[in-house]
Amino acid sequence: MRHLIIASLLASLPWSLSAAPTWQVISSEPGKRIEIDRTNLKREGTIVQAQGRVVLEKELIDGRSGAGYRVIEAITRYDCTTRNATTIKRIFKKNETDIVREEDIKGAELPVRSGTLDDKVLREVCRPPRENQAELAKKANEAGNDLKAANDAMLKKGLAKAEKPAALKASETPAKEDAIPVPSIRPNLKAAADAAREASPTPPPSPAAKPVAPPPAKAQTYIIHAAPAAKPKKASRPEGYMLELTHSEPAVQHAHIHWGYEGAGAPENWSKLDPQNKACAIGERQSPIDIKDGIKVDLEPIKFNYQPSTFRIVDNGHTVQVQVGEGSISLTGKSYELVQFHFHRPSEEKINGQRFDMVVHLVHKADDGQLAVVAVLLERGNENPFIQTLWNYMPLEKNMPVSPPNAIVDLNTLLPTSRNYYTYMGSLTTPPCSEGVLWLVMKQPVQVSPEQINIFSRLYRNNARPIQPSSGRLIKEGR
Template sequence: MHPHSRIIVTALIALAPSVAPAAWQVISSEPGKRIEIDRSSITRDERGRTVALGRIILEKPIIDPKTSSAYRIVQALSSYDCAARSYSTLKRSYFKEEGQLLREDEVKVQVDMPVRSGMLDDKLLREVCRPKAGGEAALAARRTADRVNEASGELRKANEALLQNDVRRANLQTPPQAAEKPEGESRRPQPAGPAASTAPMPRPVRQAPLARAEPGADAPRAGRAQPVVRPEPAGSARPARSAHWSYEGETAPEHWGSLKPEYALCASGMRQSPIDIRDGFRVDLEPIQFRYRPSEFRVVDNGHTVQVEVGGSSISLLGKSYDLVQFHFHRPAEERVDGKTFDMVAHLVHRSEDGRLAVVAILLEKGMEHPLIQTVWNNLPLEKGEYVMPPGLSIDLAQLLPAERSYYTYMGSLTTPPCSEGVLWLVLRQPQQISAEQLAIFARLYRHNARPIQPGFGRMIKESR
């Protein structure tokens, strides 16, 4: 080869973009599976979202129903919205073993799924959205360190001032010879000298550590000295820690309002739910516009009910749009209609852009098996608080809607703490059927998870005529 040609080829190789090898990092390791992320794959797309490659490595292979072959690795290319804390899956790849591709699936309908704090998706989101080391990150770290040092200095000064005040009070209030003696022991004269006139020094106040900001916790502001917590006098009663709410016993619905200050509306609210729907105005209500479409889903037993999170669906009413966030179940149905009770109810929770809630209630009564509910039951998690998100499976909430969609409507509240009011309730008049076996499955998980009927207080109720 000509020397000049060899130089040109060498230069082209040097300038050609190289494909970075995968840099898999373990995010979570559990019995039977390992979750990893490829840090070298993290990029930004044209919309400003973060795209990254993650995978699940199973200890034992499972059979792929589409190919009848076994796979052990599921790899997913996902798009993350770091600000909104949501993600959508772009593509899934199934591998028999490392490097042995079985099949790939492009996700045609990409739906943003919310990320819940403390769950595996939250770990992935934090890794994907973690800023890379650089000038801006280093500058931010220095600024944070300066604020912490400033706060620590002010806290130290505050502690020293409190210590000096304690010393002054001890010198003024404690007689020189007033050393504590056990009961029944006679007082002996103290020897003269400097030691006799020296008051015992109080124990120094330990400097409180700077609190860490945890999700949901009230973290102290940087740069402000926090008050020192002094030891409580012996025998003083500390307030009992607030108990979590439930449907029976000391934390049952009749006690919700006293469990925590933020639950006060559960006892004092004038627009609480559920209610016995009766004596409504029969008028021409605007039809609810349901824009439900198939989407991925994930199921969780949150300790109060079975809840299913979905995305990509919405309703419209009176010119306002509400996105479907999740749906869950109660047994028996919390609502009554003219005093009539129902076996169960599904509550479909929607939220508008301004944060207002609209709940569509679908009453359920014993009859034929419902396929959508069976899909949910098929994917129940084995443990409370754990999520099941079946790969390659979607759910269409339109299947849960009755053919006749007239409804009752009124303004109410959440039926669980904190019982927030201002919720638009839309109770579909025609019940849907659920089989006795499906009812029995939910009853084994939750025998009773319904809030009792609340006073109407003269609220207006309207119904389709």
């Protein structure tokens, strides 16, 4: 909950009031360089809001405005603890000064993969600031001085005892209160407890308590707490961090209604669970849709750049999600890095009114933050070796990822023989339902066995969002 509060505060900060950016190059690659503005970093705990940009050598054409651009600036919120990133604004520029287009984004929080643009920026902005390092050094020096003083006091006490007559009787030993106290760098918990007992009246004896049955186990949610809840203290009033926890407790209780596909968290309620999910209810370019009545044209082939690699598989409470090694797709001169892929049953999208048994969504992200999702439809048929390898390492528990060291998968083997596809502009199919997502739905389905479908159904019998209105969107179909 604390992270959600911090993220909201950072998002509300007016970017227009920031100082003029001072760009610093952090990475140079063939055809582009990556820069960040260190003067306008906004930090709150482990959350950092940063402005970065990609400067291209060759001009690209903006699909919405039709104008050319060479600079993409992005304002992104990074969580240095979880290594997640959320893009909140993008600016396309023809050059250093001429703006082609700006867009505010209600983006989803996505994991940052090693070697990507976001990874390079995250590593830079998540380094502790120099002033923090100086403060830590100061505290360490103060603790060292206290410890040195304590050691000196102990040495003086020992020398004083050695100089006294050896015939000193035990009864004549100096009283304990005469001993020189040793400064401690730890809090005096005993003194605090004694003070609390003195400040509070002794409660009357209570009758024998009856044994209380433990509460039923709750389903795991994605609420991130800053610290475990502490037992109530007898202090007169909460202060500091405890005050924050006390005030935020009702919001935490409400947040336990997590989004899902049934009950209070079902798709029709997503927009009510979190203000950031409002696009789920009012968006006009939502996904999935029934793909029909498209125009048939000669679409540019998608260039898939996947390599065999190890993988990491997790049941995240909504689906089975997999991350593999480096991979990307290229389309119309633009490259999108593979972030992760996951499964839905049944397929979320329809083709001319027909649903398929399952679908796998391969989520990619470009340097400018735009998402592109490749959808591979799965139909009942022969066993799929790629899927079987994943199922062999299915985690036994939710949110407990498995990374088999010797198992290798090749995403190219999951793709259909024909690479023809449908394409349209839509949204994420899960909260916050962010729009501006490029969808690439493969026309030819891939076969999976009934047993492989049943294995996934044991975990998720239905994790598909209902069909959304197409609202007259243009759909293109490769011919």
